[in-house]
Amino acid sequence: MKGALPHRAAQLLREAHRVVVLTGAGISAESGVPTFRDALTGLWARFDAQRLATAEAFHADPDLVWGWYEWRRTTVGRAEPNPGHVAIATIQARIPDTTVITQNVDDLHERSGTPAAIHLHGSLFTPRCVAAAAHPATLPSPDDHAAPPDEGGRIPPPRCASCGALVRPGVVWFGEPLPEAALTAAVEAATACDLLLTVGTSGTVYPAAEIPRIAARSGATVIQVNPEPTPLDRIAAVNLHGTAAQVLPTLVATAWAGTDDT
Ligand code: BJW
Numbered sequence: 417m418k419g420a421l422p423h424r425a426a427q428l429l430r431e432a433h434r435v436v437v438l439t440g441a442g443i444s445a446e447s448g449v450p451t452f453r454d455a456l457t458g459l460w461a462r463f464d465a466q467r468l469a470t471a472e473a474f475h476a477d478p479d480l481v482w483g484w485y486e487w488r489r490t491t492v493g494r495a496e497p498n499p500g501h502v503a504i505a506t507i508q509a510r511i512p513d514t515t516v517i518t519q520n521v522d523d524l525h526e527r528s529g530t531p532a533a534i535h536l537h538g539s540l541f542t543p544r545c546v547a548a549a550a551h552p553a554t555l556p557s558p559d560d561h562a563a564p565p566d567e568g569g570r571i572p573p574p575r576c577a578s579c580g581a582l583v584r585p586g587v588v589w590f591g592e593p594l595p596e597a598a599l600t601a602a603v604e605a606a607t608a609c610d611l612l613l614t615v616g617t618s619g620t621v622y623p624a625a626e627i628p629r630i631a632a633r634s635g636a637t638v639i640q641v642n643p644e645p646t647p648l649d650r651i652a653a654v655n656l657h658g659t660a661a662q663v664l665p666t667l668v669a670t671a672w673a674g675t676d677d678t
Pocket of ligand 1: 439440441442443445446451452453454458469519520521537587588589590591592593594615616617618619620621622623641642643644646658659660661
């Protein structure tokens with residue numbers, strides 16, 4: 417963070433009435449959940465997206481893909497929300513008309529006090545049948561694994577209790593449509609907000625990356641929190657270059673300095 421920028425952002429936040437917070441993998445990075453595209457630590461630096469995050473990959477090697485998602489579910493289960501998640505819950509408490517939209521498949525917003533985050537890319541915790549989306553499935557309990565899944569470990573997916581087909585992770589892979597209700601709610605919120613805060617996303621995966629652009633086109637002010645430049649820099653009125661767990665608590669504290677219980 418530099419100079420007067422946090423103060424300008426804090427003033428914009430304090431004066432906002434309808435807020436959207438859009439988060440990406442960066443919000444959970446300081447909880448120990450890897451991002452996708454960061455050069456050294458991102459998942460795609462170590463794993464091939466085409467072999468793991470597409471429907472074709474699952475059909476080709478279900479044990480590899482299910483094992484990878486079980487490893488990630490375990491990683492998330494061991495993670496705790498960080499001060500960035502908590503600051504977002506505080507914004508929602510301060511400005512009730514705040515909609516939190518996340519591209520993340522973890523549950524760290526919910527565990528930090530944002531119960532109704534819109535999940536554009538599904539969840540690690542809602543597996544479903546490959547044959548019928550209407551057949552939700554129950555996740556195996558950690559005790560069902562002989563050992564905690566490791567990074568490249570293979571685990572056969574369970575079978576659907578209704579029809580016997582394979583169960584797949586409840587996430588949105590490349591080439592798949594986003595959940596319609598979630599996308600509609602996100603677009604409506606972006607169209608109606610007066611301030612959009614985008615946090616920890618590379619802004620490169622569509623249609624999620626369109627959300628800040630929709631808000632800007634509709635007249636909202638966009639504030640971005642990210643340690644690195646992104647394509648969203650151009651539409652952001654304020655770019656706060658720092659990490660979510662550092663910038664967001666400072667932003668919230670500055671916005672409501674001198675008022676009670678922040
Ligand atoms: C920090 C930090 C710290 C680090 N603090 N910040 C239009 C144009 C071009 C292409 C397309 C288009 N429309 C659709 C497409 C195709 C495709 C797409 O967008 N491709 C692009 C890559 C070019 N989109 C799709 O396929 C989507 N589906 C679709 O459009 O369907 C249409 C359809 C309609 C009808 C029928 C059929 C189809 C689906 C996209 C699904 C994305 N899925 C994934 C995996 C989810 C499951 C899983 O988790 O495994 O979602 S991919 C991955 O990327 C994941 C993420 O949610 C998503 C976004 O990533 P994110 O969050 O931005 O993370 P990173 O790693 O990219 O960035 C992290 C950022 O944090 C960085 O900027 C860091 O600097 C920063 N950071 N530490 C703050 N401490």
